[in-house]
Structures are given as C-alpha cells and as structure tokens.
Amino acid sequence: KGPKTPDGREIIFYKIIDYILHGKEEIKVIPTPPADHWTLVSGLPTYVAENGFICNMLNAPADEYFTFQKGPVDETGWVIKNVLSLPIVNKKEEIVGVATFYNRKDGKPFDEHDEHITETLTQFLGWSLLNTDTYEKMNKLENRKDIAQEMLMSQTKATADEIKSILKFKEKLNIDVIEDCEEKQLITILKEDL
Missing domain, CATH: 3.30.450.40 (GAF domain)
Structure with missing residues (x-):
C-alpha cells in the first residue's frame, strides 16, 4: 500500500x-x-x-x-x-x-x-x-493467565455432595446441612484431615 x-x-x-x-x-x-x-x-x-x-x-x-x-x-x-x-x-x-x-x-x-x-x-x-x-506483552499474558485460572477454578469447583463425601462436617460441627457451615469451618476441617 x-x-x-x-x-x-x-x-x-x-x-x-x-x-x-x-x-x-x-x-x-x-x-x-x-x-x-x-x-x-x-x-x-x-x-x-x-x-x-x-x-x-x-x-x-x-x-x-x-x-x-x-x-x-x-x-x-x-x-x-x-x-x-x-x-x-x-x-x-x-x-x-x-x-x-x-x-x-x-x-x-x-x-x-x-x-x-x-x-x-x-x-x-x-x-x-x-x-x-x-x-x-507481559501484562497481557498475565491477564490471560488470570482469566484461564478463573475459568479452570469455576470448572473444578466441588459440588455440595462432593464436599459432604470428603468432609466429616456432621460429626465435627454437629450441623446437618452443609449450606449452614461457614467456609472457615470447612477449611479448618479440611486442614485437620490433611
């Protein structure tokens, strides 16, 4: 041209x-x-x-x-x-x-x-x-990496049934429904089990 x-x-x-x-x-x-x-x-x-x-x-x-x-x-x-x-x-x-x-x-x-x-x-x-x-270019790559990680995290999130099968929240917290548990409580149980 x-x-x-x-x-x-x-x-x-x-x-x-x-x-x-x-x-x-x-x-x-x-x-x-x-x-x-x-x-x-x-x-x-x-x-x-x-x-x-x-x-x-x-x-x-x-x-x-x-x-x-x-x-x-x-x-x-x-x-x-x-x-x-x-x-x-x-x-x-x-x-x-x-x-x-x-x-x-x-x-x-x-x-x-x-x-x-x-x-x-x-x-x-x-x-x-x-x-x-x-x-x-590095900033663009960093942004792409963040987006990819977020997409991966949203696809790999555990369901409530999967969490129930892994964590023994009923015995440890004396709570029947997982939705009534706070995230911090579940993290504490997970750390104890690891």
Missing part, C-alpha cells in the same frame, strides 16, 4: 514529538499528525524509515531530493537550515521510529560527532520502546 521499512512493515507516523530548544525549551506531542505537517512534508522521515540510512543535510533548503520548507515554518520565523535524521532501531534490528534534528544550536551544520551522539541516543530510544512493548 504505502512505503515500507526494510523488513516489509508499512510506515505510519502516528506521533510527532516536537522538542523545541529555540529561545525557551518546549515539548509538543502531536498525535496522528497530518501528512502535510512540516516535519513530514519533506519526505526525509519516510526515506530514513524506508532505507535505514542516517541523513545529514548540510544545507537543507538547497537540497533537490527532499522538499524542505524554504521560508519560516511557524510564526516565530524559525527556518530550517540543516537537518540530521536517523532511524530508531530496537534490539530486534527493526526500525520503530525516526529521530530528526534541525539546526544545531551554534548554527553550524551537524558533524560526525553529532551523528555519533544522536545514533547512541536513538539506540537507547529503540531499546526503551522494545522494553515498553515487552512490558505490555
């Missing part, structure tokens, strides 16, 4: 985390971003997700392959100058996201050192995503 990762999964950007360090520090989370959002419209995040390459654009507006916005992207007048984009890969070597950095704070283009630092950062991001997925 749409673009795919190297392992064949469809690329869907379901969340953008916009960390702004321009003037003041600000974090914006954009769930289900539109395809025309300025971070996606260039095509760079899709390209990185498709190919798994690190892309370091020294002069983004002059690039002919990707279509970066030439003018300001918002009302602050902020303009894209240089871009560093790399895949977020989990321990299974699957691409689970894309991290894109815009405009180094000192105004210089991103260099090899920046690539190394951001690659290390994205490794941790990928591993933490895998840990979150693993935690969710």
